[in-house]
Amino acid sequence: MNASRRNALKATGGASVLGLAAAAGLFVPGSAFAADWNKNAFEAKNLNDVVKALGGANATESKDITFVTAPDIAENGAVVPIAIQSKIAKTEAIAILVEKNPNALAASFEFPAGTEAFASTRVKMGQSSNVHALVKADGKYYYATKEVKVTLGGCGG
Amino acid sequence: MADPMKIRANAMGDKVIVKVLMSHEMETGQRKDSAGKTIPAWFIQQVSATHNGKTVLNAQWGPAVSKNPFLEFRFSGGKAGDKVQVTWTDNKGEKRTDEATVG
Known part of the structure; x- marks a missing residue:
């Protein structure tokens, strides 16, 4: 009381x-x-549209982006832990995209100089889907993909 | 007003690891209530963090970030006793700032 x-x-x-x-x-x-707040980017439906909404042309696949955390199978789609690290020089921003969500972009993080190119959060996933890590480094866009299977959806539950 | 954030900032050498737990509904705007009406979206859109007044992180979030969001980031150049401040703003314009001391 x-x-x-x-x-x-x-x-x-x-x-x-x-x-x-x-x-x-x-x-x-x-x-x-x-x-x-970049409304266009958050309403985009797929990786390419998000890159365009952020002002890029296209994204190249890169092996220097690591999913530090990302489950193979997520038991609860409402809380899927995702942590991403980029080893690409001059990484300015990292974004997390869930391909099959109603809107692909979940979160984006910008790093001023001195902040490590690392971001960790938890996202919702409506169904099993590819998760993309999109990295902006030196004005160019790179991505990595990981498949996450969801046994219980996180949207509309 | 929203509940306070839980912020933990730990120095490891020159690096500071910050973990934040926010208290927010993060309603997607996709769900419907029992009457079939859409529940309006309500989520944190912007998160920023400062270290002794200098910005160390800017984030934009969509409604797909989980309820009661967790956030972890790391920056260098910090030491124990420094102040880390985190602010979020949601799509209704509500705002909350909390501060933690690096331990």
């Missing part, structure tokens, strides 16, 4: 701080930050 009341208080306090910051023009609501 007390704990939840405390959280509620904390939450409202935090909100008003944000509100003040917004009023001060520090955070413009729905600012450039949110506008950066």
Whole structure:
């Protein structure tokens, strides 16, 4: 009881701080930050369309991209752990794509200098599918593919 | 407002490994409720992380990232005692920032 009341208080306090910051023009609501979200890329249906939506021409298959984590068989499609590492020089970004999901692109990560070309997260998979790791390095696109079988779908469940 | 994130940042030599667990519904917009109405999409779109104020990660997510998302990334040039801050913004414009100290 007390704990939840405390959280509620904390939450409202935090909100008003944000509100003040917004009023001060520090955070413009729905600012450039949110506008950066690449809608086209997230609505693309396959690897090639995603590459195009991100501004590339085509992607080359590469052996320097590793799936550090990616199950052969995922028991629960709602939570499929995927970790990707790129050994390609000047890797700027890594994206995770699930081919047979309604929209292929699941997540993309950009790495400023100093951050390792590594990303790990968990994604949903509607059915067994190829998972692509798309890497942007020095302006060019590379990809690697791994098949993940899903025994229980993660969408519409 | 959303629950706080759990952030763990550990230094290994020059490298810092950051693990983040966020609390978010991550509704895809594909599911229907019992009345057959589509449940509107609600998911984290942007995630960014800073180390002592310098950006170390920018991510864009779609609804296919799992509920209560997990994220791990690694950067160099950090040491114990440094601050790591993670911010997410969802498609409703809701925002949350949490901070952790590198251990």
